Amino acid sequence: MASLSTPLISLPRHPNSSSPSFSTDLRLSSHPALSLIDQCTSIKQLKQVHAQMLRTGALFDPYSASKLITASALSSFSSLDYARQVFDQIPQPNVYTWNTLIRAYASSSDPAESILIFLEMLDHCSECPDKYTYPFAIKAASELRALQVGRGFHGMAIKASLGSDIYILNSLVHFYGSCGDLDLARRVFVKTPKKDVVSWNSMITVFAQGNCPQEALELFKEMEAENVKPNDVTMVSVLSACAKKVDLEFGRWVCSHIQRNEIKENLTLNNAMLDMYVKCGSVEDAKRLFDRMPEKDIVSWTTMLDGYAQLGNYEEAWRVFAAMPSQDIAAWNVLISSYEQSGKPKEALAVFNELQKSKSPKPDEVTLVSTLAACAQLGAIDLGGWIHVYIKKQVMKLNCHLTTSLIDMYAKCGDLDKALEVFNSVERRDVFVWSAMIAGLAMHGQGRDALEFFSKMLEAKVKPNAVTFTNVLCACSHTGLVDEGRTFFYQMEPVYGILPGIKHYACMVDILGRSGNLDEAVELIEKMPIPPTASVWGALLGACKLHGNVVLAEKACSHLLELDPRNHGAYVLLSNIYAETGKWDEVSGLRKHMRDAGIKKEPGCSSIEVNGSVHEFLVGDNSHPLCKEIYSKLDEMALRLKSNGYVPNKSHLLQFVEEEDMKDHALILHSEKLAIAFGLISLSPSQPIQVVKNLRVCGDCHSVAKIISKLYDREILLRDRYRFHHFRDGHCSCNDYW
Template identity: 45%
Template sequence: MVAIFSRHWNRTGLSLCSCGFHSQLQPQIFVPFSQRILERNFIESQVVSLLHGCKDVNQLRPVHAHIIRMGLDQCCFVLAKFIRILTKFNVPMDPYPRLLFDQVRRPNPFLWTALIRGYSLSGPFSEAVPLYNRMRKEGTTPVTFTFCALFKACSATLDFNSGRQLHCQTILIGGFESDLYVGNTLIDMYLKCGFLEYGRRMFDEMIDRDVISWTSLIVAYAKSGDMEVAEELFDGLPEKDMVVWTAMVTGYAQNARPKEALRLFERMWGAGVETDEVTLVGVISACAQLGAEKYARWIRNVAEHAGLDPRTNVVVGSALIDMYSKCGSVGEAYQVFEMMTERNVYSYTAMIGGFAMHGQADAAMRLFCEMVETETRPNRVTFIGALTACSHARLVEQGRQLFASMQEVYGITPSADHYACMVDLLGRAGHLEEAYELVKTMEIKPHGGVWGALLGACRIHGNPDIAEIAVSHLFDLEPNGIGNYVLLSNIYASAGRWDDVSRMRKLIRKKGMKKNPACSWVEANNGVIHEFFADDMTHPKSNEIKQALKELLERLKLAGYKPNLTSVVYDLSDNEKEQLLMRHSEKLALVFGLLTTSAGSSIRIVKNLRICEDCHSFMLSVSGITRREIVVRDNMRFHHFRDGLCSCSNFW
């Protein structure tokens, strides 16, 4: 036996050797039987203590030698502990731990469970269930942790059928289905396999539940988009820990409900619940969606108070860069980046993406070069940010070089998202035919983003012919995407093809689709976010806004502003078109901002759709006559209006 194990240890670099505590564990032979039992138990306890004291695999060498020397190679208690320690150190179950197990003549349930658990944690996961079947055939009854390990293995392989059969086993053998740990791992297995209803049924039938039971379901409902049920579960949980608070905050953020995420985080912070970087990343994401500068400053203070300094915590630092960028403060984002003592691909990528969305293509490309010089290897997302920067600044040749270097230099195969960036870059710059040829020669199937980029370029350059080709594919890929129908209708309207406009609108009505209402948000002096919808005058200050807008329009016209009536895609009179333009949501938000913020301060507006050409001209003129900076974030990028100029240089 010693020879067998010696050969194995030598193969794995764990050769047998003597150890310093050898003399402490010498067996006593000529003693009474009861004393021998006591001494054997003492020896087993000492060996187990030594196992627990090992810090790495190398320290197991002398302990393993004594397991064999002291005749403990059949001791299930010691070997079960030994296999658990091997699992802890990520030693593969095959061949060594399995060899330890197979040499035992009568393994007990705990030894079986130790090996099953090893397979469920270290793999191969598919070996766990067959090992359990062998265990049952040999007449060994499982214990609670046997089923916990088995359900983890089923979760890892998404083996729903085996999981259900094992669930039946917990009932047939008796008693296990009511165990808290078994119930929690069973819920987790059903949820990971995608069967939320089974997980909920198991939860409802459990006699005992703990915070893990509740949190698992809350996370699952949040991922499915059902935040209402997640809220009910959260409110019903008697005692809430940091993990479940974080699950709710992150759930709101992931489901585009940033206001609820921030309100809940305020409750969490006020209740004195500890905050970690996972919580902060979730709430930072919510703040980025909302684009609220007030919350951005507060969250940064919270991070530093919680000991998660962005200068040394690269995860929090990268998230803050993204947040400041999406809140319109790319300067503050760069300050965070500059003061970080550690930077990785994610911090570089976040900053490059921030520069890109603000139209600072030169800064984005300089940072990309700096990243390469520091031997930080760009990833797929880095290239999306860099290509987007080129697209927003008409840097066609640089974009071509970047796209080529992805595979040639970095070995990154372009995804459909990268192709979409290139199509957008070429199309915006007027190379529509080249963009279309790129789509036709793609090595992978184009997704909706690729055809959408081509369709968007057709809108800019008024090309209904290629637009019809693009939209025919979009109708197949996104049959319920109303934006594609509306965009084609707008292209027809720009070309004066009103019959085609009428046809598209009838098709939209026939399909029962409804346009997403244009909506804009603006932050008042007190930090409160106000919401405005197009053609909606229900705001408490609507009368003041209407009068102020009328006076502002008169001033703008005297300064040379003329409404861009081509932005209205309806066949109306010029006066009706002008009235319709003045009720766009971003104009209402802008006037409210002028009324409620102090002179000289910036006005920040977030819009859910793309800003129209007339609103863009309107913002330019207002920034010139009021000497106010206006920052508008639409669903494509940021526009910084100052002194009658825009950061996009009228190219967006």
């Protein structure tokens, strides 16, 4: 049976012994029940010994009782429920017994019970809590992040003249760090009179886990200067700090330091080194370490898998995945999330489907959040809705992470009502839930409603963050709320304490530029306290296209290309501005420059979900199995459009095309139109046609979608890179302001 090899809590005295040591009482040490407890390997055996102790009266001996409690609460086969039942049978538990139960619950899934038992101890134990009681009670407070409770324990320890005890002080450092109060943790550490290695480890860990990696590394250097010998626990935290700081050079030095000082390498330490190498981008170093590791667990394999996946080396990532002794949900999550975050949502959903087929392991919160994000990218509302139903069936708690993901998915898939339904179904809404709902309303052109939600958020005493203001400003931009946008932008720092960042400046330039206030937009850029980035100049360039300002467009494009010489979007926007003003020589010159520099325009891609399957179309695509039917529908659309007075907007052609009929043909082959045609032949009249475009929808496609919605009496939802367009009966929700 596993037992305490080095007890951290005080051992009880036998009431009949005059000596503080129980080992001198031969009658007790030779009690048959004690040796039987040591031989137990299961709860069933322990219960048999318990029954014998009840018959012989040994349970009423404090030492024997504490021995039974220790086995039932802390052994490898422990049962806290059973331990509590045993505890309740003991007439007068001693301090050791109370400490054992407090310790067990502090490390359990219910640390609050540890604190309740501590309070019971104050009422019912004839002895006061000792220097071993407080570390366990403080640990329970740490697990609960209960700052006021832990501070109460701190005060009680000081009143009990235990304020300078090293074990209590080390526990307090960890506790304050867990609660996020790094200043108090540091103050306790500094006031610790004789710091041991655990003291240093506790403070270094607090800094490493509290997103202060530089402070953690500096403290480690200070520890070295004080000639305190680090151990494996020290190095795990130092490696974690290196990983967070992405300091490969110092991380390599730490690894060599471990070998030079003969710090014993174990699995945990090797995994920490592996994690550092991967997070610092050196999969080669990680692979060398991985190959020589004498022992590997699922964490080791998953870390290597993550390393290759984050680099986009999926061939090697799949090789590692296939070689894993077992694939737990963390391994599946690595693949799904890396595909989703690298802009490969179809691949992410394919991995999720494979996970479903395998039937083991079960998806967890991380799986669902990543998969919902992939659904949001693709507009795959069928699968997203299925995941929502799955969450309900599995009775999974709809926490803020899942709530935010569901709102984002429904909003980006075009079902704003469903997003609002999710929002209204939850009681707890953090800043990210509110921000997601504001973003959803903004992208659907409901700017006034978005600002109303922002007001409700403030009424609910939820403090907005930088993301919230990005979404609020986007809402103003999409709806032409210029005065409101100005107000919010200039209130950010003085009213809400949030310094405007580059995204906020880009939004504000967009608000001003889109509304025709180009001079004010330029003035804002010139007065920015931070250097304008490509996104800021891009916003100005986009505004120049809307208002046909060629001179300012050339200036904005020049600045943009200085910062990002291979930005194909800048060339496309300027080319379109030239095309709209008939400057075809300039268009040809830009196209030639792009060819010579090897810069390719991002191909327009539109996707549509039909019966749970996502279909993608490129411009002029003829690879779809229903290609003939799609192009037949396109021809029909073109005839009906022409008979209803539609005239193609040829300014949306990127290159000069001499023949007029070829211009018309080039426009009709845009990916949005192909997706809409496929929707018309594949979806019932009652179903909306939902199309997702990777780029900004062109003006001609926007005009066509409006007319098609009336001609075919269909609802069309078109999501481009920036927002949603709801087409119905010849009108768009954006009111042609996008």
